[in-house]
Amino acid sequence: MDATQNTKQLDRKTLSHSFHLWFWGALTCFSQEHMQTFGYMSSMLPIIRKLYPNHDDQVKAIHAYTAFFNTNPMLGSVIIGTTASMEEARANGKDIDGETINDMRAGLMGPIAGIGDSLIDGTLIPILLGISLGMSTGGSPVGAIFYIIAWVLIAYFGQRFLYFRGYKFGDQAVGFLVGKQGAAVRRAIGVVGGVLATWVNVTTSFTLRGVDGKVFLNLQSKLDSIYPGLLTVVVTLFCWWLMSKKRVSAIWTMVILVVVSFIGVLLGVFNPGLSY
Structure with missing residues (x-):
């Protein structure tokens, strides 16, 4: 059988x-x-x-x-x-x-x-x-x-x-x-994480205010309490997914990031820290 x-x-x-x-x-x-x-x-x-x-x-x-x-x-x-x-x-x-x-x-x-x-x-x-x-x-x-x-x-x-x-x-x-692969990947994650923390920094300025105008939710503070640098990891994985899985070129990936950033600034999700 x-x-x-x-x-x-x-x-x-x-x-x-x-x-x-x-x-x-x-x-x-x-x-x-x-x-x-x-x-x-x-x-x-x-x-x-x-x-x-x-x-x-x-x-x-x-x-x-x-x-x-x-x-x-x-x-x-x-x-x-x-x-x-x-x-x-x-x-x-x-x-x-x-x-x-x-x-x-x-x-x-x-x-x-x-x-x-x-x-x-x-x-x-x-x-x-x-x-x-x-x-x-x-x-x-x-x-x-x-x-x-x-x-x-x-x-x-x-x-x-x-x-x-x-x-x-x-x-x-x-x-x-x-297994051995898990140990190797964990070491690699440590190295990649160090590089990300040094060269990439993505944060959000999204907040929610009550009727009295006081902020009762600061999204970045909440994310930092869960996993510091979470948005940085998410953006990095998103770029990897685009280029590795969807075969998007590096140039178009940067264009997508620029568009997302621009829309995010307009909606108040990101704050570039610029003053005019």
Whole structure:
């Protein structure tokens, strides 16, 4: 019999079921002792049932998800997707056990919580609220409706995207992080990061003000609290994507940057610091 016929693979329906359990129940049975443990466990139940038809195997596999877990619910969906990929690999005989899975999520939940809380709660939500308050002038309900719709769409499709990205690259990511290539790339990132920090500097002057005229959101300060130099990295990766993936010449890449900068200055996103 062909060995591929014995390979266990998660289908789209099972993965979607797992994602929706996390999306709706990440904070299930939330307590100071367990936090999101039961929400995590619930999201893994469809995965376990699909990969392990035998009840005893299911009990043994689900035991890995009884450990404490807590992270940002929105960005944390990438951990759930990565875990699904690792569980699939474990069911197919890969050298992955419950301890490996726990080590992975223990190492990721802290950094993702810090980034997620700053990016979502400290940046995205205040921006949406600022826009909504501006639309609610005079008691109009449009602002509230906009906020509800915008937040639900961003939360759902953002989490779904991260979940399936985590599943798609999870097994490869684990092998990459612990392998020789991962070590080489981490060293290269350090060198490239030093060069970027020295020669490239991209910042934004975008702010939101309240009705009293006081600034209640400084986007650059929020970005610096998440990842100093984040915009510099994003612009660099954008240029690399244009030239490497889209085959755009260096000259046209510079033209695009000039146009983006010009529009950004007009909209108040960038401040060139010029005075006339």
